[in-house]
Amino acid sequence: MAPKKLLCLPSLLLPLLTLLLPQADTRSFVVDPDHDRFLLDGAPFRYVSGSLHYFRVPRVLWADRLFKMRMSGLNAVQFYVPWNYHEPEPGVYKFNGSRDLFAFLKEATLANLLVILRPGPYICAEWEMGGLPAWLLRKPKIHLRTSDPDFLAAVDSWFKVLLPKIHPWLYHNGGNIISIQVENEYGSYRACDMSYMRHLAGLFRALLGDKILLFTTDGPEGLKCGSLQGLYTTIDFGPADNMTKIFALLRKYEPRGPLVNSEYYTGWLDYWGQNHSTRSVPAVTKGLENMLKLGASVNMYMFHGGTNFGYWNGADEKGRFLPITTSYDYDAPISEAGDPTPKLFAIRNVISKFQEVPLGPLPPPSPKMTLGPLSLHLDGNLLAFLDFLCPQGPIHSILPMTFEAVNQDHGYMLYRTYLTHTVSEPTQFWVPNNGVHDRAYVMVDGVFQGVLERNMKRNLFLTGKKGAKLDVLLENMGRLSFGSNSSDFKGLLEPPVLGQTVLTQWLMFPLKVDNLVKWWFPNQLLKSSHPQTPSGPTFYSTTFPILGSGGDTFLFLPGWTKGQVWINGFNLGRYWTKRGPQQTLYVPRPLLFPRGALNKITLLELENVPLQPQIQFLDRPILNSTMHKTYIYSLSDESASEPMELSGH
Numbered sequence: 001m002a003p004k005k006l007l008c009l010p011s012l013l014l015p016l017l018t019l020l021l022p023q024a025d026t027r028s029f030v031v032d033p034d035h036d037r038f039l040l041d042g043a044p045f046r047y048v049s050g051s052l053h054y055f056r057v058p059r060v061l062w063a064d065r066l067f068k069m070r071m072s073g074l075n076a077v078q079f080y081v082p083w084n085y086h087e088p089e090p091g092v093y094k095f096n097g098s099r100d101l102f103a104f105l106k107e108a109t110l111a112n113l114l115v116i117l118r119p120g121p122y123i124c125a126e127w128e129m130g131g132l133p134a135w136l137l138r139k140p141k142i143h144l145r146t147s148d149p150d151f152l153a154a155v156d157s158w159f160k161v162l163l164p165k166i167h168p169w170l171y172h173n174g175g176n177i178i179s180i181q182v183e184n185e186y187g188s189y190r191a192c193d194m195s196y197m198r199h200l201a202g203l204f205r206a207l208l209g210d211k212i213l214l215f216t217t218d219g220p221e222g223l224k225c226g227s228l229q230g231l232y233t234t235i236d237f238g239p240a241d242n243m244t245k246i247f248a249l250l251r252k253y254e255p256r257g258p259l260v261n262s263e264y265y266t267g268w269l270d271y272w273g274q275n276h277s278t279r280s281v282p283a284v285t286k287g288l289e290n291m292l293k294l295g296a297s298v299n300m301y302m303f304h305g306g307t308n309f310g311y312w313n314g315a316d317e318k319g320r321f322l323p324i325t326t327s328y329d330y331d332a333p334i335s336e337a338g339d340p341t342p343k344l345f346a347i348r349n350v351i352s353k354f355q356e357v358p359l360g361p362l363p364p365p366s367p368k369m370t371l372g373p374l375s376l377h378l379d380g381n382l383l384a385f386l387d388f389l390c391p392q393g394p395i396h397s398i399l400p401m402t403f404e405a406v407n408q409d410h411g412y413m414l415y416r417t418y419l420t421h422t423v424s425e426p427t428q429f430w431v432p433n434n435g436v437h438d439r440a441y442v443m444v445d446g447v448f449q450g451v452l453e454r455n456m457k458r459n460l461f462l463t464g465k466k467g468a469k470l471d472v473l474l475e476n477m478g479r480l481s482f483g484s485n486s487s488d489f490k491g492l493l494e495p496p497v498l499g500q501t502v503l504t505q506w507l508m509f510p511l512k513v514d515n516l517v518k519w520w521f522p523n524q525l526l527k528s529s530h531p532q533t534p535s536g537p538t539f540y541s542t543t544f545p546i547l548g549s550g551g552d553t554f555l556f557l558p559g560w561t562k563g564q565v566w567i568n569g570f571n572l573g574r575y576w577t578k579r580g581p582q583q584t585l586y587v588p589r590p591l592l593f594p595r596g597a598l599n600k601i602t603l604l605e606l607e608n609v610p611l612q613p614q615i616q617f618l619d620r621p622i623l624n625s626t627m628h629k630t631y632i633y634s635l636s637d638e639s640a641s642e643p644m645e646l647s648g649h
């Protein structure tokens with residue numbers, strides 16, 4: 001829906017008003033190379049922008065977050081468009097509800113914020129597969145982010161749907177989008193395929209016209225392969241980097257025009273199993289002030305981080321596979337729960353030295369709610385619900401198949417085989433070539449045997465009788481979102497080995513866990529009386545009313561190990577209490593039914609539950625639990641069963 005023109009005014013007023021308002025054909029946002037600045041409608045302009053990802057914030061909270069950004073003194077908001085969030089299957093497009101990109105654009109307009117749009121196709125962002133759809137990997141030999149014809153065909157098809165919808169929102173067409181980024185830090189990717197970048201630039205020009213400012217963003221080391229003639233070159237760096245040196249390097253690629261830092265890091269991302277990341281207020285504000293003094297335009301990454309709900313977190317590879325946490329708080333100026341922080345007020349103070357900030361106070365932190373402890377009851381082992389989790393039945397194959405090969409993009413898949421001989425002595429069970437992507441929960445005849453984990457836990461020992469059922473639940477912990485030199489396929493990538501026997505003849509059960517939680521459990525009048533061995537993948541739940549008017553809250557799962565949480569059918573994301581550093585999950589108030597109605601919480605605990613299966617809702621987050629162990633896997637030792645513990649407290 002294009003922005004509404006002023007067509008509803010009485011006809012006598014319209015001619016007068018249109019004389020006063022800048023007309024679409026006089027609206028412009030351009031580079032002024034003679035004065036190293038931007039011009040907005042012909043007047044000198046510098047943007048002070050912040051990143052907020054609509055796909056990490058419930059739609060009902062978009063206006064609140066954008067208002068707080070405006071009140072912080074920002075005049076623009078920068079955000080990505082994740083391709084996989086909007087095209088879940090080839091040719092199936094979703095722009096409704098929490099995916100309504102155009103409603104978000106309208107909210108940004110209402111907040112009086114200009115927009116810097118970054119539609120990819122790759123976005124990184126610690127998002128699942130960097131925003132690329134997993135269904136691309138159904139062609140296993142595809143070369144992502146290159147001029148591979150299969151990749152370009154999918155990219156063209158997507159952008160021929162998206163970019164015409166963006167066109168009316170361009171600033172010179174009456175919208176609020178002032179610039180658009182092509183790809184994302186392409187110079188950090190190994191391919192350096194300039195025909196790919198030229199293809200994208202041509203496609204963007206063909207679909208968006210020749211007036212919109214197109215740009216690239218790269219780190220200092222990526223400018224060579226990331227920049228392209230005809231696209232304005234911008235750079236990204238953080239508070240600890242040498243601004244003078246980096247901007248001097250940028251000038252080699254963009255000798256004239258405004259200096260632009262498209263990602264000034266106000267904080268940083270968190271990985272499960274690593275300590276919580278922070279960036280100090282003085283360091284962030286000092287760097288910001290130095291850039292503003294130079295007249296640079298700056299986008300702060302992130303200004304509000306939000307949450308990786310569901311299965312949407314990505315991962316990095318730094319010596320080993322590192323999944324990103326559910327919280328994307330990022331130590332950003334606006335906290336994950338939407339609260340202004342001291343960092344926000346310090347940044348607002350810096351901005352006020354250079355340009356007007358809106359008068360009036362920032363809204364106070366939102367009301368918070370505490371509740372509990374609440375006891376959860378056992379619904380049953382995951383295996384007890386297999387018929388409902390995989391209604392179409394299993395797929396049979398001699399060798400195990402990947403998630404992508406069976407069209408299961410996210411979540412969980414059960415692999416089942418039957419022992420062809422009895423193993424009476426504890427016998428090593430492992431998957432060659434680090435082939436568990438990413439975590440496996442192993443059962444024999446329904447009895448939990450333990451966990452295998454990519455890079456971290458390569459084998460376990462088990463016994464079993466001939467004909468026993470060997471079940472391996474595979475968890476996809478999120479596909480690599482950065483720097484991956486190969487496609488991150490998920491599942492059992494190799495046939496497992498038991499002792500000296502390569503196990504073949506597998507049944508694959510792609511599991512629709514969200515459907516079970518949303519549609520089957522709520523209709524269960526009587527509690528299912530499944531045989532209970534409360535260990536391994538197991539569902540627990542309870543219902544609860546909120547007290548008073550409720551508020552934002554933080555789910556705390558003391559003693560639980562690792563799993564997934566749903567509240568009223570909404571997939572809140574992963575928890576991993578045992579590994580940290582995140583110990584709580586943000587629960588936005590709008591997810592909870594008001595007083596008088598019952599809310600339902602369901603947990604899928606993958607390993608072991610506490611003696612008291614209880615949960616609590618706290619009024620504050622715990623994101624920085626000191627890591628009790630720093631794990632490292634000795635890459636040389638293929639059969640190492642346990643990672644070495646580098647430090648214990």
Ligand SMILES: CCCCNC(=S)N1C[C@H](O)[C@@H](O)[C@@H](O)[C@H]1CO
Nearest residue numbers: 123124125126184185263269316482
């Ligand atoms: C560990 C390096 C992860 C690579 N990502 C980097 S450098 N970043 C640049 C990237 O463009 C952005 O999307 C974010 O991913 C950001 C980190 O938050």
